Amino acid sequence: MTITILGAGYVGLTTAALFAQLGHKIYLLEPNISRLSSIRKGKSFFYEAGLNDLIKAGLNKGTLIPTDSYMEAIPSSEIIFSCVGTPDNPDGSSNLTYVHAAASETAKYARPDAIFVQKSTVPVGTGQAIIDFFSEQKKQIDYVSNPEFLREGTALEDTLFFDRVVAGGHSSDAVDAVLAIYKQLESKSKRIANVVGIEAIRTTTGEYIATSLNSAELIKVTANAFLALKISFANSIAQLADTVDADIVEVMDAVGADPRIGRSFLNAGRGYGGGCFPKDVSGLIASGLQNGVDLEIMQTTQAVNSSMPSYIVHKLQAALGKDVKGTSVAVLGLAFKAGTSDVRRSPGIVMANMLAKRGASVSAYDPQATEEASHEITSSVALHDTLSSAIKNVDCIIIATDWPEFIEQPTDIYASANILVDATNRLNPQAVKEAGLQYIGIGRN
Numbered sequence: 001m002t003i004t005i006l007g008a009g010y011v012g013l014t015t016a017a018l019f020a021q022l023g024h025k026i027y028l029l030e031p032n033i034s035r036l037s038s039i040r041k042g043k044s045f046f047y048e049a050g051l052n053d054l055i056k057a058g059l060n061k062g063t064l065i066p067t068d069s070y071m072e073a074i075p076s077s078e079i080i081f082s083c084v085g086t087p088d089n090p091d092g093s094s095n096l097t098y099v100h101a102a103a104s105e106t107a108k109y110a111r112p113d114a115i116f117v118q119k120s121t122v123p124v125g126t127g128q129a130i131i132d133f134f135s136e137q138k139k140q141i142d143y144v145s146n147p148e149f150l151r152e153g154t155a156l157e158d159t160l161f162f163d164r165v166v167a168g169g170h171s172s173d174a175v176d177a178v179l180a181i182y183k184q185l186e187s188k189s190k191r192i193a194n195v196v197g198i199e200a201i202r203t204t205t206g207e208y209i210a211t212s213l214n215s216a217e218l219i220k221v222t223a224n225a226f227l228a229l230k231i232s233f234a235n236s237i238a239q240l241a242d243t244v245d246a247d248i249v250e251v252m253d254a255v256g257a258d259p260r261i262g263r264s265f266l267n268a269g270r271g272y273g274g275g276c277f278p279k280d281v282s283g284l285i286a287s288g289l290q291n292g293v294d295l296e297i298m299q300t301t302q303a304v305n306s307s308m309p310s311y312i313v314h315k316l317q318a319a320l321g322k323d324v325k326g327t328s329v330a331v332l333g334l335a336f337k338a339g340t341s342d343v344r345r346s347p348g349i350v351m352a353n354m355l356a357k358r359g360a361s362v363s364a365y366d367p368q369a370t371e372e373a374s375h376e377i378t379s380s381v382a383l384h385d386t387l388s389s390a391i392k393n394v395d396c397i398i399i400a401t402d403w404p405e406f407i408e409q410p411t412d413i414y415a416s417a418n419i420l421v422d423a424t425n426r427l428n429p430q431a432v433k434e435a436g437l438q439y440i441g442i443g444r445n
């Protein structure tokens with residue numbers, strides 16, 4: 001089978017590198033020349049454990065073909081997966097420029113029986129608009145919504161050992177054809193995992209969920225919105241825990257022990273960031289309003305999340321007993337989460353910039369994201385290549401991302417500072433205090 005993947009971003013590159021292991025011919029179409037030339041050399045433009053090995057394996061076998069040409073890739077492709085970006089517009093709604101451009105270019109070259117699969121996260125109704133466009137162009141291309149659920153940092157594991165694959169569309173044959181590729185991937189998942197030395201994260205088989213087109217689109221944004229809601233809920237209760245001297249970790253451990261609730265995503269801290277949750281929440285709010293539905297619950301989720309960096313800086317100031325002006329602070333963790341170099345909407349960067357603006361002397365370090373962060377961070381923030389140089393001679397340390405390098409070390413490595421703000425709530429407060437530092441968590445004083 002010949003397949004084209006449109007867009008070599010976090011989703012498209014991961015998908016293409018894995019599908020190339022199935023023996024299909026995979027065109028990976030990417031217009032960004034710097035990303036494309038890096039991939040042609042066997043290197044991803046972002047950090048994801050195991051991905052470079054997989055890219056090289058696909059290039060060597062000849063099953064992964066990076067290109068920037070629609071004319072080269074599309075005419076022979078039975079299935080085209082669109083994985084282009086869907087950033088937000090200034091008003092929070094989804095910017096579908098790339099989505100429509102990808103569909104429009106595909107329509108020019110696609111064979112009559114092609115299937116166009118949408119993996120990008122789009123507002124409900126987008127698929128039907130593209131189907132209408134295909135039919136205006138007199139193209140009988142089938143359309144399937146197949147939303148992506150991978151997480152950066154575990155992108156390969158999530159794709160190989162998925163808990164569910166959702167596919168929705170008007171043609172059950174097209175939906176089945178898409179699900180068949182994932183069945184093939186699942187049957188080879190252990191062998192592929194061995195090639196790149198990654199662990200199976202699940203032993204049970206994944207669920208295959210065929211739905212209507214609009215349901216598939218709504219499933220994706222609803223899942224992300226609910227996870228964001230859980231984080232903001234935990235952060236709201238954490239602020240109460242701070243004032244009544246309770247420990248949010250103890251609270252959520254016991255609350256989450258109820259199987260009706262579950263423990264995951266009830267972690268208080270610096271809030272969510274990245275290329276998905278913030279824009280998916282604002283996109284859902286905008287999509288609700290366009291359809292006459294005011295999703296106030298998501299507006300509150302967003303407001304709580306935006307307030308967390310300043311809440312944390314405020315806590316630091318309360319501990320200092322003064323403004324942060326003139327205080328030296330090291331921010332550890334600039335990636336929006338551990339395991340990736342992605343710094344989009346990263347709370348660590350927001351806090352570093354906020355502190356610098358308020359006159360603190362800020363140093364910062366991340367094990368993988370320093371280069372990416374250099375484009376986003378205020379020039380007065382000193383970026384360091386090592387943890388030890390970033391924390392040298394500072395008064396305060398903020399742990400903003402739970403990289404193992406920060407949370408799995410003996411806490412006395414931080415002992416030269418006076419205050420440690422654990423914005424991930426992952427450290428043991430007692431161990432930090434025993435190392436001679438004042439510990440500040442979020443909802444756990």
Ligand SMILES: NC(=O)c1ccc[n+]([C@@H]2O[C@H](COP(=O)([O-])OP(=O)(O)OC[C@H]3O[C@@H](n4cnc5c(N)ncnc54)[C@H](O)[C@@H]3O)[C@@H](O)[C@H]2O)c1
Nearest residue numbers: 006007009010011032083084085086098102120121148152
């Ligand atoms: N990153 C994640 O963890 C994740 C997880 C699930 C879903 N998603 C969704 O998947 C989609 C892609 O996300 P991403 O993080 O991979 O985005 P990204 O911005 O990293 O990558 C998108 C790529 O598409 C390319 N592109 C733009 N226009 C194109 C066109 N007309 N034809 C071909 N390529 C084109 C861009 O150059 C870019 O390299 C988004 O809708 C996102 O919300 C992302």
